Amino acid sequence: MTIIERISEYADELVAIRHDLHAHPELGFEEERTSAVVAERLASWGIEVHRGLGKTGVVGIVQGRPGARRIGLRADMDALPIEETTNLPYRSKHPGKMHACGHDGHTTILLGAARYLAETRDFDGAAVLIFQPAEEGLGGARAMLADGLFKRFPCDEVYGLHNSPDGPRGRISLRTGPAMAAADFFDIRICGRGAHGAYPHQSIDAAVVAMTLGQALQTVVSRNADPLKAAVLSITQIHAGAAYNVIPERAHLAGTVRTFDDELRTLVSRRIREVAAGVAAAFGATIEVEIRDIFSVLRNHPEQAAAAAAVARELVGADKVDAAAEPAMGSEDFADMLLAVPGAYVWLGQEPGPALHNPGYVFDDAIIPIGAAFLARLVETRARSE
Numbered sequence: 001m002t003i004i005e006r007i008s009e010y011a012d013e014l015v016a017i018r019h020d021l022h023a024h025p026e027l028g029f030e031e032e033r034t035s036a037v038v039a040e041r042l043a044s045w046g047i048e049v050h051r052g053l054g055k056t057g058v059v060g061i062v063q064g065r066p067g068a069r070r071i072g073l074r075a076d077m078d079a080l081p082i083e084e085t086t087n088l089p090y091r092s093k094h095p096g097k098m099h100a101c102g103h104d105g106h107t108t109i110l111l112g113a114a115r116y117l118a119e120t121r122d123f124d125g126a127a128v129l130i131f132q133p134a135e136e137g138l139g140g141a142r143a144m145l146a147d148g149l150f151k152r153f154p155c156d157e158v159y160g161l162h163n164s165p166d167g168p169r170g171r172i173s174l175r176t177g178p179a180m181a182a183a184d185f186f187d188i189r190i191c192g193r194g195a196h197g198a199y200p201h202q203s204i205d206a207a208v209v210a211m212t213l214g215q216a217l218q219t220v221v222s223r224n225a226d227p228l229k230a231a232v233l234s235i236t237q238i239h240a241g242a243a244y245n246v247i248p249e250r251a252h253l254a255g256t257v258r259t260f261d262d263e264l265r266t267l268v269s270r271r272i273r274e275v276a277a278g279v280a281a282a283f284g285a286t287i288e289v290e291i292r293d294i295f296s297v298l299r300n301h302p303e304q305a306a307a308a309a310a311v312a313r314e315l316v317g318a319d320k321v322d323a324a325a326e327p328a329m330g331s332e333d334f335a336d337m338l339l340a341v342p343g344a345y346v347w348l349g350q351e352p353g354p355a356l357h358n359p360g361y362v363f364d365d366a367i368i369p370i371g372a373a374f375l376a377r378l379v380e381t382r383a384r385s386e
């Protein structure tokens with residue numbers, strides 16, 4: 001019997017867990033119910049449980065045979081502030097909240113691996129099961145690290161995965177080196193002088209300043225960044241004004257910057273500030289720029305990426321593994337765990353459907369045994385005394 005077949009024997013139980021988590025989505029750092037479900041399941045399989053890391057994070061420890069190797073496996077648990085539009089029987093019961101990124105699936109996959117590892121314990125050392133809160137831009141990984149995750153539970157290596165609704169089902173993709181972008185979030189607050197809409201000469205029009213600055217910032221990527229290095233600067237919010245006949249005194253721009261390179265990241269931040277200062281001077285407005293570091297570049301370590309690819313090939317066949325996948329402009333806070341401990345992060349293809357973060361997104365339950373087998377096999381392969 002293959003490991004996937006073995007885990008498939010209790011797939012019904014795992015799918016029931018997934019549907020329950022899906023029906024009860026919780027936003028970042030609010031995963032009280034979710035973490036309780038995780039802790040209760042782990043304990044029921046005889047796994048040592050630690051709670052409260054990064055507020056709602058959970059760590060489970062499975063001891064194998066005596067051995068020094070400790071392999072970390074990580075899943076994220078949080079949902080998104082999205083109103084679900086599917087008609088699934090287990091659709092979200094929490095208005096305005098939805099597991100639209102499949103973290104309910106990732107949590108279930110790690111639970112599936114946990115049960116298998118607890119039943120078989122066919123490895124030398126320990127598996128450290130990391131159930132992380134608040135992946136969606138709220139800093140859950142950093143919160144767990146700040147609470148001493150790898151000091152209390154040292155790991156030699158750490159692995160994670162994310163579903164990919166680009167398909168095909170069961171395909172495992174990864175790359176060595178930079179795989180997902182760093183992300184900054186920014187807020188730009190413009191203050192001019194409000195006036196009557198009919199008397200523009202009495203104003204410093206914050207709306208015009210915002211429009212000029214928004215256009216000017218587009219040149220940071222097109223004119224300042226090396227064209228051979230990828231960067232994105234997206235203004236995703238513009239707020240100004242509330243009436244037809246009032247020139248607004250204030251405007252607010254917000255958005256995100258994505259890069260794969262620390263030098264370029266610094267350059268883009270610097271140019272945003274310089275362009276804003278120049279536009280402020282030109283119009284006589286004041287402009288405050290706040291840029292926050294949200295995600296680090298996710299870099300897969302060569303040895304662990306190669307190990308993950310080898311396990312994937314053994315599991316799903318070489319034809320369904322792409323070990324040289326294109327990097328993604330999306331971000332992922334597992335990046336910070338990879339800065340602390342060597343490891344790798346992979347994308348697991350599922351039945352193609354609506355994109356991640358779409359209100360119609362559906363996680364594909366058929367990939368649960370595949371993902372669980374992949375994580376469990378990583379422990380069996382990497383925690384092995386010669």
Ligand code: NI
Pocket residue numbers: 101102103135162
């Ligand atoms: Ni996600």
